[in-house]
Amino acid sequence: MAVAAYEQLRPTVVRAAPTHLEVADVSLTYESRRGRVPALDRLSFDVAQGAFVSVLGPSGCGKSTLLKLASGLLRPMAGRIRLAGEPVTAPRRDVGIVFQQPTLLPWKTVLENVLVPIRAMGRDASAGRERALELLRLVKLEPFAANYPHELSGGMQQRVGIARGLIHDPALLLMDEPFAALDAMTRETMMDELQRIWMSTGKSVLFITHSIPEAVYLSDRILVLSPRPGRLLHSVDVDLPRPRTIETMADPRFVALASRLRQAFVAMAEPA
Amino acid sequence: MAVAAYEQLRPTVVRAAPTHLEVADVSLTYESRRGRVPALDRLSFDVAQGAFVSVLGPSGCGKSTLLKLASGLLRPMAGRIRLAGEPVTAPRRDVGIVFQQPTLLPWKTVLENVLVPIRAMGRDASAGRERALELLRLVKLEPFAANYPHELSGGMQQRVGIARGLIHDPALLLMDEPFAALDAMTRETMMDELQRIWMSTGKSVLFITHSIPEAVYLSDRILVLSPRPGRLLHSVDVDLPRPRTIETMADPRFVALASRLRQAFVAMAEPA
Amino acid sequence: AAADKVTYAIPTAITQQYADLTFGITLGFFADEGIDLQLVSLSNTPTVPQVANKSLVFANSTADGQLQALAKGERIDVRFFYNYLRGSVYTFSVKDDSPIGTIADLKGKKLGIGALTWGNIPMSRAILAEAGIAWQKDITVVPIGVGPAAWRQLQTGQVDVMNYYISENEKMRTAGIAVRTLPYPDRYRHMFSSALVAHVDMIRDKPDLLARFGRAMAKLSVACKAAREACARSFWQVYPATRPTPDKEAEALALGVRLLDGNYQSIGFFPDGKEEWGSFKPDSWNIHVQVLADGGVLPRADLPVETLYTNQFVPEFNKFDRDAVIAKARAAEAKND
Amino acid sequence: MMEPRHALDVVKAVVPPLATGVVIVAVWAWATRPGGLDAFVLPSPMAVLRALYQGWIGGTLLPHALATGKAALGGLVIGALAGLASGALIVLIRPLEYLMMPLVTALQSVPKIALAPLIISYFGFGLESKVFTVALLCFFPLFVAAATGMRAVDPRLLDMYRAFSASPLHILLHARLPAAAPYVFGALQIAVVLALIGCVVSEFVASTEGLGFIIKSGSGELDIAGMFAAILSLSAMGVAAGLLVKEAQRRIVFWS
Amino acid sequence: MMEPRHALDVVKAVVPPLATGVVIVAVWAWATRPGGLDAFVLPSPMAVLRALYQGWIGGTLLPHALATGKAALGGLVIGALAGLASGALIVLIRPLEYLMMPLVTALQSVPKIALAPLIISYFGFGLESKVFTVALLCFFPLFVAAATGMRAVDPRLLDMYRAFSASPLHILLHARLPAAAPYVFGALQIAVVLALIGCVVSEFVASTEGLGFIIKSGSGELDIAGMFAAILSLSAMGVAAGLLVKEAQRRIVFWS
């Protein structure tokens, strides 16, 4: 691989804020009847308290796997994962997750699907209802609160999943390509809403995307993973001012960063 | 809605090639227990023989519904749909379809999933195998031919769906956000491959996407639908030279068209 | 005093064949003795264990099971105390037009039995052996079940002879199959087919109840003997759902009467002329044991059979006004005509 | 689907079974024509109809049908709930499966008739014995359905619930149970039939009432028409119960 | 899952049922202690064990177990295939459901014992009657499973197949059948048990061999221990068949 091509991508500067999520030397290999598929290879990075970190990487490089590890759904085969200093051994209540596929319950209405975390955690659902409707308004699905998932389009289902990930006001938000199924406009609205929520609540976010502009627009830092098995290729700080707006996208620094990331991808695709 | 904003978008000029797919005055309303959801409203357009037509529109505006109508999976409640001059009353063998969700058979290997149309149509699968492996190479999944779908990542599954839609060499290809789950690089490779296949085989393509650059890059014509119920807002011809390459994206006409489309979207989102 | 609740089971379906029991109910014989009777049908499962386990107060049973247990040295805490079907109810029947005339003619023929598990098999083996016919050698024995499916076997000549109880013959005749029974060796007619058992604790603790129950049984037998039709009809009174459609009633009544006739050949079997209801003849036990021993069912014939039954209540059973009972039965008969 | 049903739907639902009924009766009449099957093997439809009419109009069959229905329903409810709960249990506590499955299969492989003496010893000759026998029979299909259906849930939904810290019990009730619903209703279809059969069989063995008692005494008395009247009543109860289950399924499992 | 099983797995699979067995035998021994249940209602474990040993070592039980097993297997195969095919048929041809479902339910609600005379009239007293009775019993669970399972398939998969012009039959075989597989295996669990019971019950009616014959003659002769030995052999056959079904399921329905 042409390593020289991304010399301009500087390594991350360690931040002052305490570490929220710590991924240290994590490896994971899937065992299937077809053999072993190594998905992640000695991956290490931190997400500082209140930071917005995006993960970019080619399809099948282990991004969703990383999310499952961070959420405690999977356990690493090597290395360790800590959340607020504690080892992650099981899913935690202060973590919210938006899956790559919507994974809605077909027998519950949109509203009830959004309320799933509240009910699962045994919290008061009546208070949650207000918040759920508010989040549905945010994702532009309020009129569909009483509908069932199969009555929604693909993008609408994905938006229900986003609302669900936010309902219990988690301190750490894990998002797996949440905007992939959305059109350009809806996506931009959602990006702005996410930035607003993040800035106003101080959540930490680990955000998986395959859209370079999206990553640059939202992140404090962008991690670029190699093709399967995912290794950390680059960690890029984005120090564009906040809040970022449509204008930010025209900022030369934005454009330059996006094109540098794109080149990193191009280089990755080239045979070593 | 600020209609004035897109006056610069000219209506489509009728082409000389014979019509392959004709959508005339088509409306469809879903009936659910929550009431009626109008999804498409008097939609009319043609896809000429060998043309590449993209559909852009906000989430939930009826794009997937349109595809189901064109494939014969749904019947319109008003209006008519013709394929090569014949009314579409059921799915046809000369049409290929890539769904928004991968919809793979969990009990079949990747290779067998790609072969599904061949077997469904009762064609010779042994000849199909060669082609299937070739297509899997195209979507970069050859090493996974013998794996099962649940062993693939989201983007990999979507790519299996793309290969499946092409296996029987259909004259008309219907694609519902086929590249949505792919990273920037893979997506670009796929776009180029699709353009190559299309140019070399003379297929007609109806391509749903929510990526404006993708639409501009690939299409002869772009249809922009209004929010639900989907009506035709704009039909824009793209007369950039073929084959288009990465450089095309830097072409000022490309950039201008993309930004006009973006503005059309912005205008749509503003309250009327 | 409150009536004694008594669960009494018979080991087959309750049909009109047992109309004498319902006659006892409708004529009030059980109530008169201070007994609240619950009549239970217990088919496909032996009754004796249930009595031994005190799930049942009384039950009808054949002797074979206990004899075999006795031979194995096992003790069941039940005793026979009332002899009900006093003689054998089994017959060998052939089609009316069959050339077979006696049991000796059965050599080389095909015999249909209910099942290899039936209690009459040892006796039948003994009877055939006496006629010089070896079981499954000189005669082919096939189980053919009961009811219409079995009858067809005889009707269509798949078996030449059936070894069933009297009532089955009556049913076949009613169904239009003319059958004839072969003369049955006298010695075997003395073997009782069914008698009432009670737990030994009952015999010790509640002799009075046994006496009263047996007396009611004796009365109903006398009554049913005296008024056959009313007896048969009483069944429909107690089990209204079994009453046939009016057009079939006469036919059904005729069958009912014939079934009772058949049964009463056994119930009323007093070869020495003295009506002594409920009594066991030690002789018949000895014959029974001998037959089973000869048939190889029992390892030996010298069993202490007297430990299996008691005649101690027989005098009590027979303490009633026979004529009054007959009068009551006849009165019931008259009401129906 | 939720709209008031059209007349056409009613016609569709009523005509075919009626037509089938007519065909069956015709074949039956033909089979029992003079010279056909003996009346004591299979009585003519007319004779059975007459017996049915008498039994139901005369009101003599009703108490027996009620007795059978009551025991069947009671046993069904108890057996089904126990089966569901046990099935859920082995899903919840995996190692329990190795314990329970062979045990349950062993118990179920024993014909209930053979167990009758034991059952009677404990429950006597009344309703309780019947209810217990029926419950024993109905237990198994529901047990298997719960165990199978609750495992057939989409693993992504389980991951989703786990990610939101749902307890295994919460997942059981909110994800596994609804996912198992089609299995459970299928099992209920089988269970209603088993309940009726089980009830009747235990009435064969020991009873003083119920349709089984009537069938048994009908066969003993050569009232074959009466016996078939009871059998048909039983079938009608089975069909009615089956339709009820279907309708409940249509309403409850609306999403599939 | 496909790796060779570890010793630990074997231990896990063997120890709990063994432990359960020990507990059951203990309870049983306690229930039949002197002063407990009468030996003629429930014989002691030792007595049954002795009878089992004699029956199997002496070789007297083997031919009967084989006879029962053969009829049960034959009936199971026929009934299951017929049930599957009929279930598939009503899925393929929707209106048939209105015709077949009530008919099948009605037929199934009739206790097979009541049908015995009819069955014997047609099939005689041999193997055929038993096989037919068993097939009749096994038909229903498979029928319901096929009908339910083949409808429970993901509608998007059906759309996908339709879009590629697959015939309904092709869809049935390639999408509906695999989707119904967990249902079918659940039904098979139930069917193997019903097959054994059905076989034994028809051996009760009239037969010369089979475990049902032994159970029946045991009960007639008050050889209750012998009867229980036969019952336990039957249970063991049920458990073995159930485990076979489980193992087949594990291999065939690998994707769930």
Ligand SMILES: Nc1ncnc2c1ncn2[C@@H]1O[C@H](COP(=O)(O)OP(=O)(O)OP(=O)(O)O)[C@@H](O)[C@H]1O
């Ligand atoms: N089965 C259904 N029942 C009821 N309403 C439906 C059904 N399917 C779709 N709809 C509604 O129809 C509208 C159009 O859906 P469609 O899937 O065509 O949208 P789309 O343009 O493909 O959206 P997306 O970009 O999010 O995939 C949506 O508002 C949706 O709620």
Ligand SMILES: Nc1ncnc2c1ncn2[C@@H]1O[C@H](COP(=O)(O)OP(=O)(O)OP(=O)(O)O)[C@@H](O)[C@H]1O
């Ligand atoms: N259950 C599984 N069994 C076997 N292999 C698996 C399994 N899940 C994922 N993999 C493999 O692990 C690798 C990483 O998968 P993952 O889903 O993490 O990728 P991803 O980066 O999220 O891709 P995408 O962008 O396409 O969603 C893939 O190559 C996939 O084939």
Ligand SMILES: [Mg+2]
């Ligand atoms: Mg992924």
Ligand SMILES: [Mg+2]
């Ligand atoms: Mg869509």
